[in-house]
Amino acid sequence: MVGASTWGIGPRAAATRWRFGFMDRRKIVKRRDTFGLGTAALLAAQFGSRIPVASARGEGGTFVFGTAGDPVGLDPAVVTDGQSLRFADQIFDTLITFNGSSTDLKPSLAKSWDVSADGLTYTMKLRSGVRFHDGTAFDATAVKWNFDRWGDPKNKNHTGGDFEYYTDVAAWPDVISSVDAVDDLTVRFNLKASQGPFLLNMALGSFSIFSPAAFELDPENAKRKPVGTGPYKFVEWVPGDKVVMEANADYWGEVSNVDQVVVRTIPDNSARFLALKAGSIDMMDGVNPDDVATAKADRGIGILLRPPLNVAYINFNQTKKPFDDVRIRQAFAAGINRQAIVDALYGGRGVVANQMIPDYMLGYNTELKGFTYDVAAAKKLLADAGFPNGFTTEFWYMPVSRPYYPNPKQIAEAFAAELKKIGITAELKTKDWGAYLKSSRENEFPVFMLGWGGDNGDTDNFLFTFFGTDGGGNTWKNDEARKLLVKAQQSADNQERDTLYRQVNALIEKEVPRLPIAHTKVPLLARAYVKGYLPSPVGAERFTMVWLDK
The missing domain is CATH 3.90.76.10 (Dipeptide-binding Protein; Domain 1)
Structure with missing residues (x-):
């Protein structure tokens, strides 16, 4: 087991009738028009997401939201x-x-x-x-x-x-x-x-x-x-500093309670938390686990949790050796103690991901055993692949915190420490966020950290996005998986889709095109006077819901 000190850490066919939201994989029903629970209800019951309810509204003012990057x-x-x-x-x-x-x-x-x-x-x-x-x-x-x-x-x-x-x-x-x-x-x-x-x-x-x-x-x-x-008009974007929007008084729908919204870029999580405590921002994402604990003791700060519709993963570029060899990818899976990393670095809000989708989604395969931590097995896989003494590789990590990787540099250091034990030297590298995303899409990195926040609650949005096309950093050339994904995408029968996605998940576990790391309940922090904010599992929150009680 990897100790915390090793890593240097501190103390999202009548389609009008069919809800495609989350499903209980144990209770697939036959009638598609009665299928599924609403996302908020299911997730609130399963994860106890905290949702604030305001009894009265205020109007006007400027709402300032702090985030990690432009x-x-x-x-x-x-x-x-x-x-x-x-x-x-x-x-x-x-x-x-x-x-x-x-x-x-x-x-x-x-x-x-x-x-x-x-x-x-x-x-x-x-x-x-x-x-x-x-x-x-x-x-x-x-x-x-x-x-x-x-x-x-x-x-x-x-x-x-x-x-x-x-x-x-x-x-x-x-x-x-x-x-x-x-x-x-x-x-x-x-x-x-x-x-x-x-x-x-x-x-x-x-x-x-x-x-x-x-x-x-x-x-x-x-x-x-x-x-x-939309409900807000764009005013200005000052790169590295802020984006400013003003309320659209002529909006056709629900108009904003506040006059203006400013989204400030504060790259460092701790600095962003200090800005929240000082009152220079009203709300923030990208929260360090330690800062959540501090916020609990501060009556002036509230904690909200976004349900875990996400996955953190390590992606292997199979166009670059040695990652074209399945044994190398399997060695990574066996050689990283994901449970220890999640326990130490996710502040109690992460669970180890055994598949590329959370376990409540359509197609989660309960018959799979998952990836087992086994240093000896990892070393044997490397030896069988021709690397008895291991090898050195660039290992790229994200420059900004995201919901699935709350502190990517720290987590990358943990991965490197684990890989060192099986003989792999990971040379940690990063670059500007926009350039990082571009390089990941264009298959420039040999191995890298990234993740996905679900957009709509459907398994297609995860598995087809990852493995159904040649884009998005997908270098896994598995024709069987692609045929299954296309068939599932075109089907209007959720029982059939569930079966097809289970088969895809079995292929993923066998060939490890990407290694799932964690699913995360995402904390958001807000000053106590911020009212009405409802976290969405897909992160599609409109600021029109917010009002300031001050």
Whole structure:
């Protein structure tokens, strides 16, 4: 067992009727229209998430939220990081959205929708009278413009990035055939193949509707000048310092209680906590476990917990030797004492991840034994692979804390200490967050730390995103797994999907394309006067819910 001192530590077919949220894998039911619990109810019962309830509202003021890093960009279609997508939830709207702190769906810019019997045609009726922040009208033409921009590489507006959510997460190039503006307030989606989580994917922040007029006015700066229909208007972004938004008084939906929102970048977790204690910020994420304990004793600070819809993992680049050898990957799995690391570095809010999805999700395979810590077995695997004396490798870790890795440098040091015991020397390296994400997507690192916060509560959003395409750092070339994932994605039968995902999880355990580390209940800290904040398992929280009692 690894001691704490070794590491130098201190003291997220009628689809309108089907909820695709979390499932109890032991209680799969036959009728899809009665399937599943709402996310908030299930998770509150299972994990006891603390949710504040306010009895009266105040209005006005500035809400200041502290976080670890800058957004990579503010054009939702071309970003994948949570820091960036946080702003999509404030500045933009999607056609469909999540209901409060659950993954149940509700209307947004689309007020209703119908699905054909074969699941290949979705017809949506749009809200009337909605305007973008630049004053232009939202209509079906604007919806078509956005989908054409995202999905057509030949479109002149298909610029700014890789559109990874469209291509690799939702897999819409293989699903959407065309989008038609039937009339001003009707849009029709014509599909090549049915997709079980189609509407859930529609609610993802990456598919926020951008003002066509604003984008075409200055396409090169779209990622720095976001214009949507959301409850907040963009004011300014000072890199390394803050992003400022102001309340949209003309918003069609629930208007903000506060006048302004400032999201401040404070990279160091401890410095951010000191800023919270001093009152220079009102709320923060990226909390050190030790600081949670300190906050418990401070009556001026409240603790909220976001349910654990996430996974931390180590990714192996199988295009680089020796990680193309399954025995090397299996040696990592056997040689890292994940339980000891989670116990020491997650402050009681992490559980060891035995699969790439939490154990309450569709397709979790209860018949798998998981990865067992066994130093002798790890050394034998290395010897069998031709490395009896081990080897040296770069090992990349994230420069910013994320919910699944609360202190990535510290955890990387723990991994390195464990690997040293089996003969592997891990040379720890990092780089700027935006560059880190780019390098991970482009398969530049031999082995690296990363994680995923679920977007919609569906297993497809984890397993297909990780292993269903060639994007997103996936170098696992397993045709059987990909066929199973596509079949599960196209199915509208959750019993069938559960069986298919179980098979995929068995293949993952056998070949270890990524090593799951932990699932985390994510703490958020707020001054006691911050009221109304409801943590969402997918992290899609709108600041409109917040009011300041001061």
